[in-house]
Amino acid sequence: MDLDALRHGDFSKLGEAVTDWEQMTKKLADLQKDAEKNLKAKADRAKWAGVNATVTREFIAKTAAEFADAHTQADSITRILSDTRGELMGYRTQLNEAIARGAQQNLTVIDTGEGTFTVTGNTRPDWASDPSGKTGATDQRTVDALRDEIQDILSKATQSDNSAAKILRLLADQAKYGFTDASYRDRDEAARALADAEKLARTAKDPAGMTLDDIADFNRTLEKYHDDSLFAEQFATHLGAKGTLQFWTEMTYAHAGARGSELATMKDLQTSLGLTLATASFSDSDAMEDWKKELIAERNTNFRAAGSPNPVGALGSQVISSLLRQGQFDTEFLDDYREKLFKADRGAGSAGTHDLWVKGYDSLDLVFGDGNGRDPLKGLFEGLSHNPEAAVHAFQSKTDLDHMLGTTVYTDRGASLGHALEAAVTGVADGDFTSAAPPHSATQVQIMANIMKAVAQPGGGADLVAKGLGDSFGNMAASYMPEISQKLAGDGAESIFLTHSEDSGGLGKVRDVARFLSSVSENPEGRAGIILGEGIYTSGLIESHLADPSLFDGPRDQVLERIGENAGVIEGIVAHSVADGEVRAAVQGETDYNDALKAKGDIAKTWIAVGMTFVQVPAEYGGAAMGAVVGGGIGAVAGAAVDHLIDGQKLNGSRDEALYRSADDLYEARNSVSKQAQWATEESIDRYRINLPKQATKDLMRDAVNDGWDASSEFLSHTKERPNG
Numbered sequence: 001m002d003l004d005a006l007r008h009g010d011f012s013k014l015g016e017a018v019t020d021w022e023q024m025t026k027k028l029a030d031l032q033k034d035a036e037k038n039l040k041a042k043a044d045r046a047k048w049a050g051v052n053a054t055v056t057r058e059f060i061a062k063t064a065a066e067f068a069d070a071h072t073q074a075d076s077i078t079r080i081l082s083d084t085r086g087e088l089m090g091y092r093t094q095l096n097e098a099i100a101r102g103a104q105q106n107l108t109v110i111d112t113g114e115g116t117f118t119v120t121g122n123t124r125p126d127w128a129s130d131p132s133g134k135t136g137a138t139d140q141r142t143v144d145a146l147r148d149e150i151q152d153i154l155s156k157a158t159q160s161d162n163s164a165a166k167i168l169r170l171l172a173d174q175a176k177y178g179f180t181d182a183s184y185r186d187r188d189e190a191a192r193a194l195a196d197a198e199k200l201a202r203t204a205k206d207p208a209g210m211t212l213d214d215i216a217d218f219n220r221t222l223e224k225y226h227d228d229s230l231f232a233e234q235f236a237t238h239l240g241a242k243g244t245l246q247f248w249t250e251m252t253y254a255h256a257g258a259r260g261s262e263l264a265t266m267k268d269l270q271t272s273l274g275l276t277l278a279t280a281s282f283s284d285s286d287a288m289e290d291w292k293k294e295l296i297a298e299r300n301t302n303f304r305a306a307g308s309p310n311p312v313g314a315l316g317s318q319v320i321s322s323l324l325r326q327g328q329f330d331t332e333f334l335d336d337y338r339e340k341l342f343k344a345d346r347g348a349g350s351a352g353t354h355d356l357w358v359k360g361y362d363s364l365d366l367v368f369g370d371g372n373g374r375d376p377l378k379g380l381f382e383g384l385s386h387n388p389e390a391a392v393h394a395f396q397s398k399t400d401l402d403h404m405l406g407t408t409v410y411t412d413r414g415a416s417l418g419h420a421l422e423a424a425v426t427g428v429a430d431g432d433f434t435s436a437a438p439p440h441s442a443t444q445v446q447i448m449a450n451i452m453k454a455v456a457q458p459g460g461g462a463d464l465v466a467k468g469l470g471d472s473f474g475n476m477a478a479s480y481m482p483e484i485s486q487k488l489a490g491d492g493a494e495s496i497f498l499t500h501s502e503d504s505g506g507l508g509k510v511r512d513v514a515r516f517l518s519s520v521s522e523n524p525e526g527r528a529g530i531i532l533g534e535g536i537y538t539s540g541l542i543e544s545h546l547a548d549p550s551l552f553d554g555p556r557d558q559v560l561e562r563i564g565e566n567a568g569v570i571e572g573i574v575a576h577s578v579a580d581g582e583v584r585a586a587v588q589g590e591t592d593y594n595d596a597l598k599a600k601g602d603i604a605k606t607w608i609a610v611g612m613t614f615v616q617v618p619a620e621y622g623g624a625a626m627g628a629v630v631g632g633g634i635g636a637v638a639g640a641a642v643d644h645l646i647d648g649q650k651l652n653g654s655r656d657e658a659l660y661r662s663a664d665d666l667y668e669a670r671n672s673v674s675k676q677a678q679w680a681t682e683e684s685i686d687r688y689r690i691n692l693p694k695q696a697t698k699d700l701m702r703d704a705v706n707d708g709w710d711a712s713s714e715f716l717s718h719t720k721e722r723p724n725g
Contacts, residue, residue: 001158003111006092017081025078077168080190084164091157095150102146109150119147163191170230193231196221201238207250208306216265222272232280237287241294245303245319252366253305266368271326278327292333295320299340314364317341321379322366328429329383334390341380342400350406381416384423391424395447405454405464414468421451422472426479439500448480449508456515465523473520474529481537485566487513495552496562498544511719518577518716530574538567539680543637546684561704567677568708569715575669576713580722637683674705
């Protein structure tokens with residue numbers, strides 16, 4: 001920075017800019033609040049249908065998020081500009097004070113352009129005749145001291161000005177369309193983040209010199225900044241795409257076979273590194289766009305650690321996928337990478353995919369404590385599980401879906417594939433317990449229909465359940481209980497079996513749905529998912545229809561009968577399948593099932609938000625308050641049903657009877673379903689003070705469940721071969 005520019009610069013324009021941004025930030029804060037409290041909140045509560053249920057709702061949600069990001073970006077810019085202005089004005093004061101002190105010492109400071117200046121001593125003719133010599137030429141040390149002081153002030157001002165300009169450019173480059181969510185209190189905080197990113201990238205370029213303590217420090221920095229978009233981009237681009245893959249290759253080679261604290265450190269590093277790269281992938285800057293393209297281009301490169309005696313290292317795709325397991329990566333990046341990886345996998349055929357990725361890589365271990373990372377599809381599937389949009393893109397092709405399901409016979413990728421399929425059909429990322437899912441789109445319903453059809457195929461389809469997919473299939477069935485119920489009930493049941501699904505009748509043939517439920521029931525985790533989903537759905541329907549009679553224009557008895565019959569059909573299919581398969585030995589009686597049911601307790605209320613967004617309980621009956629707790633406008637009875645189903649499987653007070661105690665006793669299983677339906681009905685009557693005879697209504701529900709239960713056996717007999725007797 002030139003001396004005169006700092007000394008005489010007009011900071012009033014910068015002050016005006018700060019004022020403008022302050023006003024803009026306040027306006028955007030109001031818009032953000034309005035978008036969240038009015039626009040999005042009303043959209044979440046609205047009864048959407050058709051295209052509006054997906055396209056319009058999603059557009060509103062993204063628009064509200066953009067207002068939030070716009071406010072965040074404006075606030076960061078305001079703070080950085082204000083902080084920089086304050087710093088520069090402070091440096092100008094320091095400069096003027098230094099020049100004034102120099103003048104008192106007969107020193108002159110002159111700007112010589114291009115950031116240079118001179119400090120010279122003043123001279124007068126009479127100084128030469130001064131007998132004391134005190135007024136002669138100024139001491140050189142005084143000149144040097146003033147020069148160094150001014151140089152230090154100008155250097156700091158230059159650093160402040162340059163770093164502010166760099167940060168503002170990076171903020172602007174983060175998103176070509178829309179805004180970034182990068183947030184900083186001031187220029188110094190942003191500058192430290194960038195400096196730390198560059199320092200970490202330099203360290204990662206020399207992994208051989210990193211001790212365990214160095215790695216722990218490295219990891220602490222990543223943990224601090226992995227959600228910071230500017231830090232993540234600077235770290236990734238300074239390290240480079242190839243450098244990133246080489247760094248992780250070196251780390252896994254150097255710490256192969258890690259145990260104890262070393263293993264914990266390396267697992268933490270893999271997580272933090274993955275989260276950081278996931279954040280970076282959302283940047284639209286030219287440098288980051290190049291990084292993503294170069295990373296994918298390295299997928300067939302052989303990466304060897306320095307000093308490794310094995311000429312065969314790791315394929316770039318294996319290294320990439322080992323870093324996709326944590327965090328949500330950008331959709332376009334995942335689409336591009338997945339397209340190329342799927343093509344290679346399809347080319348090998350279902351039976352050849354194991355040898356394609358594993359053969360020749362026996363010494364490879366890219367995933368600490370979770371497999372070995374040789375199959376890059378496993379890491380890709382985990383990456384897709386954190387990005388539902390990308391997961392939908394991955395499986396909307398039936399050819400790709402069928403191929404991937406087929407490969408589970410020859411690989412151990414089933415569980416990872418299940419996680420990705422869950423994200424695709426539910427719209428909720430794996431491990432996300434906070435976001436209410438959007439209504440199922442027609443594409444999602446079609447993917448679910450294709451999955452059901454694959455499982456329903458005679459001669460091996462049911463075997464998919466045992467390939468690590470059973471747990472996920474159960475979760476998917478829970479989410480699709482509205483569509484399943486409509487399909488089993490037949491056309492015309494839409495006003496009873498409520499749903500916001502864009503294609504509520506799109507699950508294909510009844511036969512496929514029934515066979516899917518039957519096959520998944522033979523897996524303990526899958527069975528637990530179906531029963532929890534059905535219990536939540538039945539309770540929610542009963543509550544909704546009793547609280548709001550306008551949902552169905554017929555008598556309440558009729559709607560309750562249909563709901564009870566549906567519960568009997570679905571849970572009857574489960575129980576008969578268990579009995580038919582004689583799975584007591586396979587699942588160790590009820591122990592495995594009970595354990596599975598309890599294990600799903602943590603996510604059961606998330607399922608309410610995932611699949612039960614249809615429930616419309618009037619606000620005056622507590623619907624709005626309950627919706628704020630468990631999402632989607634669900635009522636209290638459906639929410640409490642989860643607790644009754646998983647908390648010791650017992651009811652309270654006068655209704656204190658165990659549920660689902662005997663898988664081998666069909667009558668006991670049937671009675672358990674009946675008790676749950678009766679409890680939900682009685683609780684709804686009490687809660688909403690409905691004028692219905694309790695005993696007669698409970699008897700109605702019992703008969704309805706029994707009728708549905710009897711029908712379930714016929715459903716199975718018409719859809720699959722069953723054992724005699």
